[in-house]
Amino acid sequence: MDLGDGGYRMKAWILRSLRKGIVTTKFPAGKNEAVSPWSTIPVYRSGDRNPYCPSSAIKDGSVTHGSCISCGMCFPNFEPSMDVHTSQSGKVIRELGKSIKIYAIDSGSCGACNLEIMSLSSPQYDGTRLGITFTNTPRQADALMISGVLTEGMREALLRAYDSMAEPRAVFATGACAISGGILGKSVSTILNTDVIVPGCPPDPFVIIDSIQKLRGRQ
Amino acid sequence: MSQPARIFLDDGEGTTLSRFSETPVHGPVESNPAGNVESSIHPVGTKLTLFPYGPSTGGLVESVYFDILTYGEKIENVSYDHTFKNRSIRVTGLTPREGLLRLERLNGVHSASYSTLFCDAAERAAGLDIPEEVKLARVAMMELERISSHLFVASRLTGGASQNIAHMNILLIRENLLRIIAARFGHRYFFGTNKPGGLARSVDLDGIDSDIEKISEEYGEILNTLLDSRIFIDRLDRTAIIAGEESAGPAMRACGISVDGRQFHPYYKDLSFRCVTWGGGDSLSRFIVRSHEIAESARLIRQVTSKVLRIRESSEDFPPVNDSQAGGFMETPSGDASIILRFKENRISRFSLASPSQYNMRAFSRSMKGNTFADFLFGFESLGIWISEMGDIA
Ligand code: SF4
Ligand code: SF4
Numbered sequence: 001m002d003l004g005d006g007g008y009r010m011k012a013w014i015l016r017s018l019r020k021g022i023v024t025t026k027f028p029a030g031k032n033e034a035v036s037p038w039s040t041i042p043v044y045r046s047g048d049r050n051p052y053c054p055s056s057a058i059k060d061g062s063v064t065h066g067s068c069i070s071c072g073m074c075f076p077n078f079e080p081s082m083d084v085h086t087s088q089s090g091k092v093i094r095e096l097g098k099s100i101k102i103y104a105i106d107s108g109s110c111g112a113c114n115l116e117i118m119s120l121s122s123p124q125y126d127g128t129r130l131g132i133t134f135t136n137t138p139r140q141a142d143a144l145m146i147s148g149v150l151t152e153g154m155r156e157a158l159l160r161a162y163d164s165m166a167e168p169r170a171v172f173a174t175g176a177c178a179i180s181g182g183i184l185g186k187s188v189s190t191i192l193n194t195d196v197i198v199p200g201c202p203p204d205p206f207v208i209i210d211s212i213q214k215l216r217g218r219q
Numbered sequence: 220m221s222q223p224a225r226i227f228l229d230d231g232e233g234t235t236l237s238r239f240s241e242t243p244v245h246g247p248v249e250s251n252p253a254g255n256v257e258s259s260i261h262p263v264g265t266k267l268t269l270f271p272y273g274p275s276t277g278g279l280v281e282s283v284y285f286d287i288l289t290y291g292e293k294i295e296n297v298s299y300d301h302t303f304k305n306r307s308i309r310v311t312g313l314t315p316r317e318g319l320l321r322l323e324r325l326n327g328v329h330s331a332s333y334s335t336l337f338c339d340a341a342e343r344a345a346g347l348d349i350p351e352e353v354k355l356a357r358v359a360m361m362e363l364e365r366i367s368s369h370l371f372v373a374s375r376l377t378g379g380a381s382q383n384i385a386h387m388n389i390l391l392i393r394e395n396l397l398r399i400i401a402a403r404f405g406h407r408y409f410f411g412t413n414k415p416g417g418l419a420r421s422v423d424l425d426g427i428d429s430d431i432e433k434i435s436e437e438y439g440e441i442l443n444t445l446l447d448s449r450i451f452i453d454r455l456d457r458t459a460i461i462a463g464e465e466s467a468g469p470a471m472r473a474c475g476i477s478v479d480g481r482q483f484h485p486y487y488k489d490l491s492f493r494c495v496t497w498g499g500g501d502s503l504s505r506f507i508v509r510s511h512e513i514a515e516s517a518r519l520i521r522q523v524t525s526k527v528l529r530i531r532e533s534s535e536d537f538p539p540v541n542d543s544q545a546g547g548f549m550e551t552p553s554g555d556a557s558i559i560l561r562f563k564e565n566r567i568s569r570f571s572l573a574s575p576s577q578y579n580m581r582a583f584s585r586s587m588k589g590n591t592f593a594d595f596l597f598g599f600e601s602l603g604i605w606i607s608e609m610g611d612i613a
Contacts, residue, residue: 023391034398036407054320071320072411072419080405105275106282108304111607112327112408114280115371119397122390136277153303154282157275183320184306201410202327 024126025206028213032084032206033124038070039200039207041086042078051077055176055183066179070201084204085219087211089196093168096142096216099131102172103141103165107158107188109148113175113202117145125205132212138164143215145172146194147202149185162192170215174208176201228546228557230571236546236559239483241343243546243559266290270592274303278596280375281606289592297587297595299580301609308612310570315341315415315537318567326574326608327408328368331360332551333608334413339486340547340560341415345540349533353417354486356530359424359523360409361549362516366431367396368552368603369469369509369516370438375600376506377445380454385441392434392441399430417533428517428524435517442510455503458590459598461582463500467575468554469512470582470602472496473504480550490522502594502601509603539565551575553603574608 025033041063049061051074057067058074065086104117118134120127127133135141138161146158162171173194176182182201188194198211213219228236236243273284282304288296308325310318322337323330335357342349370393377386397407404412405420412419445451463474471478472495479494481487495511497504544561554575561569579602586598 034401036397036401036405038406038411054317069320069324070406070410072405073316075420103277106280106304108306109281109607110324110327110330111281111605112324112330115328116407118280119390119394122394123387124391124394134277148304149306151304151306153305154274157282157303161275182324184308184324201324202408204407 023123024129025124027206028210028219035082035084035206036200036204037080037082038072039202039204040080040082040084041065041068041199042074043081045077045079047077049077055180064180065199066173066197067176067182068199068201069176069182084206085210086200087196087198087203087207087214089211089214091170091195091215092217093142093170093215094217095168096170097131097218099133100142100212100216101133101135101140102143102145102212103135103138103161104145104147105138105154105158105161107146107148107154107178108151108185109175109177113147113177116202116205117147117174117208119205120208122205125209127209130209130213132209138162139166141165142168143170143172143212145174146178146188146192147174149177149181150188150190151185155191158188159191170195172196172198172211172215174198175203228559228571228573230559230561230569232569234544234559236557238557239480239548239555240557241340241546241548243544267295274300279599283606287587287592287595292591294587294590294592294595297584299584301580301606304606305610308610311567311613313567314565315540315562315567318570319413319415321612323410323413325572325610325612326551326605327410328371328605329364329551329553329608331357331364331409331412332549333556334409335361335486336547336549336556336558337560338413338415339549340545340558341537341540341562343547344543344545344560344562345415345538346543347416347538349417352527352530353533355523355527356418356422356424357413358486358490359427359520360404360412362519362523363396363400363431364409365516365552366434366513367393367400369513370396372509372600372603373438373506376455376502376597377451379596379600380451382445382448382451385445385451388441389438392437396431396434399427403427414533414537416535416537418530419532421532422530423528424524424530425528428521431517431520435514438510438513452503455506455597455601456501457499458502458594459583459586459601460499460501461586465578466554466582467578468550468552468603469495469508470505470579471554473508474498474500480548480555484549487519490519492516492519502597505601505603541565544569553579553605556608570613572612574605576604576606576609579604580609
């Protein structure tokens with residue numbers, strides 16, 4: 001039999017991939033299998049309660065989530081919380097419970113936040129099982145997921161993307177840059193109301209999933 | 220055989236650094252092709268159509284704007300503007316540690332390379348000789364990053380060509396790799412791992428070589444399948460052909476130029492790897508070079524683990540550095556980057572950087588004439604261009 005286009009090898013290989021078994025997480029119903037330690041918000045451990053923090057995120061033993069740039073410089077006084085539930089949503093849109101279409105927009109990122117958002121398409125996360133998909137146009141989007149600081153060049157594109165979305169709609173500030181400006185610039189909240197903040201530099205994919213569930217009232 | 224262009228980095232005050240050199244010199248610059256490219260949009264004639272693309276579109280990973288001028292099916296000219304997301308990062312006036320935080324976030328996807336480039340130059344400016352095992356740990360970080368970055372490019376190409384099974388399997392192994400990196404280095408993108416003078420956290424590499432070997436083997440199987448697929452090959456073959464001389468990294472090596480910054484870098488002096496080259500200069504050649512480089516990186520990681528397994532964080536303070544300067548280069552996954560770094564009273568007093576995406580973007584724009592619209596994204600993605608590192612930093 002001629003399978004064409006590398007057929008035999010392809011077939012053997014597909015079978016091998018199937019044998020790998022289920023790789024997709026059960027999160028959020030189950031526990032997250034992994035996490036990027038320092039991308040989680042640090043918690044107080046011992047000693048000085050106000051150690052040096054380059055983004056002034058620490059005050060008296062606690063950390064302002066949106067300002068933490070995941071640098072680890074507060075160690076050993078602080079350590080990673082390993083908590084993936086640190087996002088906050090200012091609103092709940094239950095209509096998006098079954099399906100949410102996201103438009104990801106880079107307002108001035110280093111690239112890492114963009115890739116973590118895209119990670120939701122990896123088999124380990126498989127956003128589609130939760131009805132999470134990405135769209136190529138803001139007109140079809142329910143949510144704008146912004147990464148990066150607010151740059152002058154992207155100001156108009158950001159506002160235009162937001163204006164072209166239908167209600168109900170939501171804005172995610174993804175990562176320290178978008179939430180607070182981090183150490184590199186201005187927060188996107190200076191021009192848009194952000195409904196959901198997703199802390200971390202960059203936020204771990206599990207934190208991003210959790211934040212989407214919070215918006216949908218499904219956590 | 221062609222040679223890479225004589226590219227210089229100029230700090231604007233008469234100090235220059237030639238490619239693959241660590242010694243800045245005082246002297247004139249012959250040419251600096253890494254500078255910004257002026258847009259040169261053709262006048263729109265009756266048969267020419269101008270497609271604006273960007274700055275934000277779901278089809279691209281980062282924000283960047285293109286003017287694509289077409290003549291029927293064919294592209295006549297592509298000009299670009301990478302400044303939409305320009306963050307104007309400032310490092311002058313900062314301490315070495317504060318400067319490092321910015322370098323890590325210049326291109327977060329290549330943070331290990333940029334942080335090592337910065338730390339290495341700062342250490343030499345301070346006259347600090349760091350332990351060999353720290354250099355090896357940094358090599359391991361950079362090679363893991365290279366694999367991750369190359370897998371990402373491969374995922375973009377396979378996704379764009381609707382090679383869904385290969386695409387999903389590449390995403391799967393890249394995510395596995397990121398989890399391995401997080402478990403070993405405390406962060407999926409190595410933020411906070413490096414510090415001027417050494418490492419900021421202890422690193423345990425025991426067993427990582429076999430984990431990476433497995434990833435490399437799995438990718439090898441995917442690669443074999445892809446190279447059997449006429450559909451995939453046809454998408455990439457003879458598209459976006461570049462002349463290698465003014466490009467960097469895998470893009471340059473895919474033009475048959477056997478040059479890799481790691482061949483000249485002291486960190487790699489006792490390590491061996493094959494400088495992967497391919498002919499053709501097209502998207503397919505770049506894909507093949509990156510694919511084979513994954514196996515070479517796995518080999519380098521094995522060599523590192525044969526020399527050192529546990530590297531302790533450096534607890535010493537970085538020494539005061541005054542009136543001193545150093546240059547440096549590093550082969551990032553997209554090609555060689557160079558910096559000139561000057562210190563006064565423990566602060567960065569002057570900083571200049573050239574990134575590979577500056578060269579490769581220009582090469583991309585030149586390569587597009589005569590290609591079809593459908594070739595555009597494959598050409599762009601195959602170059603592994605990162606807009607973040609094209610922004611100004613001083
Ligand atoms: S990780 Fe860095 S930014 Fe976050 S609280 Fe600690 S010192 Fe501050
Ligand atoms: S928050 Fe961190 S990872 Fe995200 S764009 Fe900013 S610097 Fe990059």
